[in-house]
Amino acid sequence: MRLRNKPWASDKLREHPQYVVWEDDNVKGNWQKHFQQNQPIHLEVGSGKGRFMIEMAKAHPDINYIAMELQTSVVISILEAQIEEDLPNLMILHGHGGDLDEYFEKAEVSQVYLNFSDPWPKTRHEKRRLTSPKFLTQYENILPDAGEIHFKTDNMGLFEYSLSSMSKYGMYFKQVWLDLHHSDFEGNIMTEYEEKFSAKGQPIYRLEAVFRNNNEIQI
Numbered sequence: 001m002r003l004r005n006k007p008w009a010s011d012k013l014r015e016h017p018q019y020v021v022w023e024d025d026n027v028k029g030n031w032q033k034h035f036q037q038n039q040p041i042h043l044e045v046g047s048g049k050g051r052f053m054i055e056m057a058k059a060h061p062d063i064n065y066i067a068m069e070l071q072t073s074v075v076i077s078i079l080e081a082q083i084e085e086d087l088p089n090l091m092i093l094h095g096h097g098g099d100l101d102e103y104f105e106k107a108e109v110s111q112v113y114l115n116f117s118d119p120w121p122k123t124r125h126e127k128r129r130l131t132s133p134k135f136l137t138q139y140e141n142i143l144p145d146a147g148e149i150h151f152k153t154d155n156m157g158l159f160e161y162s163l164s165s166m167s168k169y170g171m172y173f174k175q176v177w178l179d180l181h182h183s184d185f186e187g188n189i190m191t192e193y194e195e196k197f198s199a200k201g202q203p204i205y206r207l208e209a210v211f212r213n214n215n216e217i218q219i
Contacts, residue, residue, distance in 0.1 A: 009076040013094060019082050020075070020092045027093075029105040035064045036088040040110040043068060043142075045097040045130060046117055050078030052191045057090040059189065066109075068093040097130060100138040107144035114151045116193040119158040131162035136169045145213040152180070152206045154197040159205040166209045174208040 013020045021027050021034065032038045040063050044053050047067035057065045067090065069075045078092050095103060117130040127134050131151065139149055149166075153159050163176070177183050181204055190198070198204055 006073045009072045042111045043109045044113040055189045057087045064089045101141040104142040109142045112149045119155040149209045154202045171209045177206040180204040180206045
C-alpha cells in the first residue's frame with residue numbers, strides 16, 4: 001500500500017512531545033518518566049494507525065503502552081487519536097523495530113505485540129520479517145526472562161514461519177489459535193487490518209510465545 005506523503009506530519013509530531021518520542025530522544029531506561037503511573041510496559045512493534053493500542057490503553061489502565069511505528073505519515077494517525085483520547089498510559093515511539101535495544105533496557109518492557117506484520121513472502125527478505133531470529137533477539141534483549149510475544153496475522157505462510165522460527169529459537173507456546181474469531185478467546189481487540197480481513201471471511205491466527213527463563217533446565 002502506497003502511503004500519501006504528509007510533509008506537515010513531522011512538524012505536528014514535534015509539537016506534541018507529551019505524546020511522541022523520537023528515535024533520537026534519550027529514553028533508554030527512562031520510560032516510566034513518560035507515564036503518570038509506574039506500571040508494566042507493553043510494546044507494539046508496527047502499530048499502524050494505532051487502533052489496537054488506543055483500545056488496549058483504554059481497556060487496561062493498569063498497564064503502560066507504547067505504540068511503535070516508523071512511517072511518519074502513519075504515526076500522525078496515532079497522534080491524532082491520542083490527542084482526542086489523551087490517555088495517560090499511552091506513548092508513541094517514532095522509530096525502527098530493529099533498534100529496540102537502543103530504546104529500552106533489559107526487562108524495561110514486559111510484553112511485546114506483533115499485529116498483522118508485513119509477511120515479506122520472498123525468501124531473500126526473511127530477515128525483514130518481525131518474527132525472524134534477528135528480531136527475536138531484539139525482543140529478548142528488552143524483555144525479562146520468560147517474557148512474552150503475542151502475535152496475530154491473517155497470513156498463513158507468515159504464521160507457519162513464525163511458529164517454526166520461534167520454536168527453533170528455543171521459545172515455547174502458551175497457546176496457539178488457528179481461527180481466533182471462532183474460538184473461546186475473550187477480550188480480543190481488533191486492529192484495522194483484522195477487521196478488514198475478518199469481514200472477508202479470512203481466519204485470524206494468533207499465538208502467545210514465551211522466551212525460556214535462563215534458569216530453566218533445557219531438556
